[in-house]
Amino acid sequence: MTTLPPFTAGLHEVGDGCYAYLQPDGGWGLSNAGLVAADGGALLVDTLFDLPRTREMLQAMKRSVPAAGRIATVVNTHSHPDHTAGNALLPEATVIASHATIEEMRRMADGEDLYGKILRDWRSYGEAGAYLHEIMGSRFALTFGHRALPAQGFDEDYELHVGTKLVRLVKIGPAHTRGDAVVYLPRERVLYTGDVLFNEVHPAVTDIPVSAWIAACERLLTWDIEVIVPGHGPVAELAVVRRQRDYFTYLQREAKARFDAGLQVWEAAHEISLEACRGWADEERIIMTLHSLYGEFGAPRVDPLEVLAMAHRLRRKSRGPKS
Numbered sequence: 001m002t003t004l005p006p007f008t009a010g011l012h013e014v015g016d017g018c019y020a021y022l023q024p025d026g027g028w029g030l031s032n033a034g035l036v037a038a039d040g041g042a043l044l045v046d047t048l049f050d051l052p053r054t055r056e057m058l059q060a061m062k063r064s065v066p067a068a069g070r071i072a073t074v075v076n077t078h079s080h081p082d083h084t085a086g087n088a089l090l091p092e093a094t095v096i097a098s099h100a101t102i103e104e105m106r107r108m109a110d111g112e113d114l115y116g117k118i119l120r121d122w123r124s125y126g127e128a129g130a131y132l133h134e135i136m137g138s139r140f141a142l143t144f145g146h147r148a149l150p151a152q153g154f155d156e157d158y159e160l161h162v163g164t165k166l167v168r169l170v171k172i173g174p175a176h177t178r179g180d181a182v183v184y185l186p187r188e189r190v191l192y193t194g195d196v197l198f199n200e201v202h203p204a205v206t207d208i209p210v211s212a213w214i215a216a217c218e219r220l221l222t223w224d225i226e227v228i229v230p231g232h233g234p235v236a237e238l239a240v241v242r243r244q245r246d247y248f249t250y251l252q253r254e255a256k257a258r259f260d261a262g263l264q265v266w267e268a269a270h271e272i273s274l275e276a277c278r279g280w281a282d283e284e285r286i287i288m289t290l291h292s293l294y295g296e297f298g299a300p301r302v303d304p305l306e307v308l309a310m311a312h313r314l315r316r317k318s319r320g321p322k323s
């Protein structure tokens, strides 16, 4: 039985030469990163949402693990800025991501993603703007448009070594995004999932069908894994992947019953019990998940700004108005 590290901010060893950098409470923008070090070399799994946070992380890593001063490779598990925006601080490293992730990052750099558009000019976007500003824009030193894109891409699998350590990158998406890749150390039995796994945080469903994410969970459940560093939330064991799969299948079932009964997403969100996830961060994400599921059931598409506004209302309701 492995002893998992506590969910406290900073660097934790999770296996031989394998580290997790954690940011409680794991909610919006508070992502985890990873470090693999061996024989004087080092690989970084993801950077953070802004340069100050990434700088602080790199300094903490160097203090505990001297090889972190020579990070030759950065893997971006997916395109989202809370896992990639700090790439700019590692100009000497080779950044690797799946081709699908690189394509998504390119679109973001060109200003084509909705969240980026809203965050840049949030006052023009009503309640959706207020929401994204509250959960991200006001809390991080966001940069737009000049992100360092990965120079090295891969389609399905990519193998590399850090010293003598074998590291496998496996594209497991579409799940949370189109290009999600996980970083697997088969000998150490350590897995860095990026946002394919959220632990004690409601998963953030984007425009990918929930059924695809369930399939990705099923695939991971067949692997030999001792420790998982999720994209957000505490370090976990494989059972947490099963729990996330069950979370999605539960919502699928509950949402279908409400959809068939003619309920709107807002009504379904209030009816479906989230008792099993009490205390998890970002409960309002249930709105995005239900919209995605309703879309899979054939409901007409809802304006994404309206979805964000609805999530904002639920967040205020869950947490009470800000004083």
Ligand SMILES: [Zn+2]
Pocket: 078, 080, 176, 195
């Ligand atoms: Zn993400």
